[in-house]
Amino acid sequence: MTAAVSSPSMRRPARPDLRLLLGIVLVLASIGGVWFTVQAARTTAPAYVATRTIVPGDVVTAEAVRSVEVSLGTVAENYLTADALQTGVVATRTIEAGELVPAASVGSPDAARTTRVVVRSAVDVPASVSAGTVVEVWAAPQRERGIYDAPRILVADATVVSVARDESMIGGGAAQLELVIPRADVAAALTAMSDQSALSVVPVAGAGS
Incomplete structure (x- = not known):
């Protein structure tokens, strides 16, 4: 009895290894990602x-x-x-x-919500206060000549534009500052200046200049 011999043309074609294909895809994706990153870094x-x-x-x-x-x-x-x-x-x-x-x-x-005022601080301000420093403006209303009420915060968030210090004043000097303040605080600031309240400008704790 003669054994049947399978013809090569009758054999099923070998299936591709899916793990190999997946590995090739991952390698190509990795190469593409590196190329994109390099190109992006070179683009200015x-x-x-x-x-x-x-x-x-x-x-x-x-x-x-x-x-x-x-x-x-x-x-x-x-x-x-x-x-x-x-x-x-x-x-x-x-x-x-x-x-x-x-x-x-x-x-x-047109959307600006700030304006500038010039404030004279009754006391000098620290040397660290300069353009860009965030400060508070405190006001002590004058009750009668030379007598003032307890100070309160007048403007909680102002930004310094410029500082002019007057070292000739007795008692430690004074300072005149141009400040950027919210428009909502302008009326209160002008009122405090017109009624001769004692104004003090102090840097906000933790705020950089």
Whole structure:
């Protein structure tokens, strides 16, 4: 009796090893991810860096910033663009010198909710107080000449624009400060200055300049 011999053409084709295919796919995906990361790191986009401290309410002009090429990747849209700079924007918070200008830190001039006042502090302010420092303004209403009530917070959140110190005053000196304050506090601030309340400007604890 003759044994039947299977013809090679009748054998079933070998199935591909699924684990091998999966391994190849993973390797290719890894290579693609590394390539994309390298390409993204090499791609730069223009952004703007503050050349000086910009305080809330300042118009952000071409003189206040300089253009730099940086690798921002997918977050490039989160920073100030040339179109926004040309349109005209104002700072809505303090932007430190050397800081990349975030788009969220500027806004339309029409939407500004702050204004500037000049306040004379009855006492000098610390040497650390400078442009960009966040301060509180305290007021002690004058009851009668030379006699004042207990001080209270007049403006809880003001930002210093500039400081002029007067060391000639007896008793430790005084200071005149230009401040950015919320528009809602303007009436109270002007009233305190007109009724000769004793004003004091103090830095907010933990706030950087």
